[in-house]
Amino acid sequence: MEPLPERRSIRYAGYDYSRAGYYALTICTRNKEHLFGSLFPDERLRLSRLGQVVVAQLEDLPHYYPTVRLDTWMLMPNHLHFILVLTRNGAVAVSQIVGSFKSRCYGQWRATLLAGGQPAPPSCWQRNYYERIIRNSTELEAQRRYILENPSRWNTL
Template identity: 35%
Template sequence: MSYDPRIHHRHSIRIKGYDYTQPGIYFITICTKGRQCLFGDVTKGEMQLNCLGQIAWNCWQTIPDHFPHIELDIFVVMPNHLHGILIITDKPVGAQQCCALNQHLDHNTEQFGQPVNSSIPTIIRSYKSVVSKRINLIWQTKGQSIWQRNFYEHIGRDQKSLDNIRQYILDNPQRWADDPENLQHKSNKPNFLFDIPF
């Protein structure tokens, strides 16, 4: 069946009209497809990364190498999701020369318009793509998606908000037993963003 925008549509969860290249503090949450626990386990309140979790962790660490206008703040790789704070320090100069984490990223997959160089959505798309490709090499699969579509973000507004988000990220492993993202948790309702007192 060919594409029909009347019935085949996805709605962007980004803020309409917001410039995701502007300097700011962005709290990002990315979940695995089907919320599968791929990256390790939480033991006694501490995250124990497996080899796939190490890939997710290492690739996040290299984001500033590929996007020099990005600074990393606190982040945590959990069994089935990642929470992290990205800081855009300045409008990137020469953003066209800024290489993605994955040089072979297919920009034709954009659903809501052309990718914007050095924007938060482009950075996250690049990150997800390179992690997926590296895990596919281990699994000996091709094109297997490990991430759910899209990602969640909250734009930090002030120092108090940032401090609360940092504490939430730091506490995430200790709260795993009660985390709605934990498939063994009785409620299983993904509401992690609503538990943070922004």
């Protein structure tokens, strides 16, 4: 049996992702399915049950991690954009936050499905996530604008 090929990391080599700062993150649903809800022409997302779970868990991140703040965020039908702020060096890593966030969301959603007699898929998330280290106030403003304008771009796709 051949060994599995090593997964290539999409993280910035040598960077400490537990370093205080701003991080723009995007997390996608498995197979880009529209699991979080439906976006209407008025650019408002009507949340599914999973979408409600994701919003609640996102807003609760500072409860789980007191050295973390949320800046700007936007939930779309098949992905989540948000700016995560780590306020203290070395307290927690971005990967730890994202991993536990995805796990809590899926676990809560799965329990709801099973309690309602519905089958639960093996996951609701894409395997990885995308991140950008925000280095200055110009990049921060650009990321905030990108996130907030995401619904208007969605309707033009």
